[in-house]
Amino acid sequence: MKSLPSYVQDRWQSPAGDGAQVYDAVTGEVLARASSSGVDMAAALLHARTVGGPALRSLTFHQRAALLADLAAYLRAHREELYAVSARTGATLYDSKFDIDGGIRVLRYYAELGVRELPGGDERTVYAEGPAASLSRDGSFLGGHVCTPLRGAAVQINAYNFPVWAPLEKLAPALLAGVPSLIKPATPTCHLTSRLIELIVESGLLPPGSLQYICGSAGDLLDHLTEQDLVSFTGSAATAGRLRTHPQVVRQAVRFNAEADSVNCSVLGPDGTPGTAEFDLYVEQLVTEMTVKAGQKCTAIRRAFVPVGLMDAVGEAVAARLAQVVVGNPADPAVHMGALAGRVQREEVRRCVKTLRDSARLLYGDPDRVDVRGADAEQGAFLSPLLLCCDDPGASAPHEVEAFGPVSTLIPYTTPEHVAFLASLGRGSLAGSVVTGDPGFAREVLLGLAPWHGRLLVLDTTAASASTGHGSPLPALIHGGPGRAGGGEEMGGIRGVVHHMQRTALQGSPRMLAALSGGTATED
Numbered sequence: 001m002k003s004l005p006s007y008v009q010d011r012w013q014s015p016a017g018d019g020a021q022v023y024d025a026v027t028g029e030v031l032a033r034a035s036s037s038g039v040d041m042a043a044a045l046l047h048a049r050t051v052g053g054p055a056l057r058s059l060t061f062h063q064r065a066a067l068l069a070d071l072a073a074y075l076r077a078h079r080e081e082l083y084a085v086s087a088r089t090g091a092t093l094y095d096s097k098f099d100i101d102g103g104i105r106v107l108r109y110y111a112e113l114g115v116r117e118l119p120g121g122d123e124r125t126v127y128a129e130g131p132a133a134s135l136s137r138d139g140s141f142l143g144g145h146v147c148t149p150l151r152g153a154a155v156q157i158n159a160y161n162f163p164v165w166a167p168l169e170k171l172a173p174a175l176l177a178g179v180p181s182l183i184k185p186a187t188p189t190c191h192l193t194s195r196l197i198e199l200i201v202e203s204g205l206l207p208p209g210s211l212q213y214i215c216g217s218a219g220d221l222l223d224h225l226t227e228q229d230l231v232s233f234t235g236s237a238a239t240a241g242r243l244r245t246h247p248q249v250v251r252q253a254v255r256f257n258a259e260a261d262s263v264n265c266s267v268l269g270p271d272g273t274p275g276t277a278e279f280d281l282y283v284e285q286l287v288t289e290m291t292v293k294a295g296q297k298c299t300a301i302r303r304a305f306v307p308v309g310l311m312d313a314v315g316e317a318v319a320a321r322l323a324q325v326v327v328g329n330p331a332d333p334a335v336h337m338g339a340l341a342g343r344v345q346r347e348e349v350r351r352c353v354k355t356l357r358d359s360a361r362l363l364y365g366d367p368d369r370v371d372v373r374g375a376d377a378e379q380g381a382f383l384s385p386l387l388l389c390c391d392d393p394g395a396s397a398p399h400e401v402e403a404f405g406p407v408s409t410l411i412p413y414t415t416p417e418h419v420a421f422l423a424s425l426g427r428g429s430l431a432g433s434v435v436t437g438d439p440g441f442a443r444e445v446l447l448g449l450a451p452w453h454g455r456l457l458v459l460d461t462t463a464a465s466a467s468t469g470h471g472s473p474l475p476a477l478i479h480g481g482p483g484r485a486g487g488g489e490e491m492g493g494i495r496g497v498v499h500h501m502q503r504t505a506l507q508g509s510p511r512m513l514a515a516l517s518g519g520t521a522t523e524d
């Protein structure tokens with residue numbers, strides 16, 4: 001049985017113990033074991049700070065941007081290998097492209113942003129944020145802000161659903177900022193992240209110490225954090241809560257960014273009656289969000305808000321579309337939806353659906369049975385798409401329970417104020433969408449939704465063909481959300497880079513400020 005190694009202190013290190021089993025999501029077969037036993041977490045963090053940080057900071061922004069571009073090209077050339085491993089996580093080729101090509105696109109985006117928005121030249125390693133303001137009448141005393149890379153490690157803890165995109169979307173802004181990364185994947189799909197890291201190491205592109213990888217449990221990693229380290233976490237709200245209150249995180253005021261779970265919503269406008277383009281867009285988008293990655297997207301639509309008079313029509317149309325979805329072995333090109341990441345995850349979804357059914361009826365699918373093409377439904381982690389309908393919009397479960405699979409609940413609403421109130425019952429979400437051709441309705445609903453959301457999409461016929469969709473986080477836009485969604489922000493263009501830097505207010509004469517932010521800042 002293969003034991004997956006960690007990559008620490010610039011070498012692969014095999015685990016000292018057995019560790020957790022990692023399964024093929026399609027067959028249920030044990031693929032490998034993952035354990036971080038024997039990894040010296042304190043030494044790994046020290047290596048990042050003392051080797052990786054200085055190596056990255058010795059490069060200019062533009063040199064780091066070039067590294068990202070080269071890495072993107074290298075991974076693109078090897079993506080077929082990643083697709084093959086990805087299929088064993090239950091992902092169809094479409095899902096794999098979402099994860100793998102999506103991650104490569106983030107690298108490319110930050111490579112271009114680095115050249116476009118960050119200073120170039122040999123000594124330009126400081127980012128001056130905005131123009132300096134005059135603090136005196138004669139202009140002899142100015143004030144501004146400069147950003148310099150933190151001197152610690154970016155500890156990046158990821159969820160199981162995006163084993164490639166998630167590490168890459170965290171690595172890209174950290175590397176561009178000049179901060180070394182320490183990547184910890186979620187165990188259920190770590191075999192794919194392991195292959196990604198192998199490829200990155202094989203590329204030989206990254207400077208020593210700039211990337212390390214802990215496969216298996218995080219152990220006592222967080223105990224060794226310092227005030228210059230930062231943590232970027234993606235996963236459940238429960239784990240986020242535990243980690244953000246870790247004594248060392250609290251004591252050292254470690255910068256902690258969380259992307260947690262989210263009961264996202266999509267609103268159909270009253271103008272979206274059957275026969276309109278908006279109606280079709282709404283139905284199609286909901287089916288897409290339920291079935292891509294078998295619904296294991298933190299941004300997927302969990303609550304589908306529909307005008308009360310359109311509930312039956314939407315329910316019938318979505319059910320009819322779901323009936324066309326072929327579930328099965330993702331290696332088969334005729335399959336539209338693959339397996340969940342594992343049987344443990346499927347049991348968790350079934351448990352959530354059971355809770356949802358206390359207040360909602362099932363319109364489509366059976367949580368305990370599904371026709372599967374080219375695989376065994378029980379050995380593999382297969383689950384039918386499940387559409388529920390909750391006639392009581394005030395019931396609590398649909399606003400609270402995140403069934404992390406191909407599951408959505410239709411919920412009726414009456415007015416724009418009503419739907420904005422219902423959306424707020426999710427207590428903070430990553431993504432929301434409004435499908436309407438009526439700008440007045442869109443405005444009313446969006447103003448109500450915005451304080452509760454990190455990202456909002458308005459879908460009408462003009463935007464439809466170019467729209468990237470409800471569930472796709474984009475590197476130019478922030479990814480995160482308030483409250484239950486974790487209260488964090490990732491990416492968002494330059495914001496994601498600056499997040500890895502210390503912003504310092506700087507006061508002095510024009511000559512001195514120019515010396516620091518204008519290219520003569522020196523590294524220690």
Ligand code: NAP
Nearest residue numbers: 158159160185186187216218235236239259260261262298
């Ligand atoms: P999880 O159980 O919370 O685990 C997330 C990560 O935290 C994993 O890497 C896990 O490692 C690690 N972890 C657990 N305990 C830890 C500890 N004490 N110290 C350090 N690391 C620890 O979540 P998951 O089951 O992987 O992912 C599903 C959840 O993530 C869903 O609720 C989904 O909504 C959410 N999610 C959110 C986003 C977003 O961007 N907001 C994206 C994707 C998923 P092990 O696997 O080794 O335990």
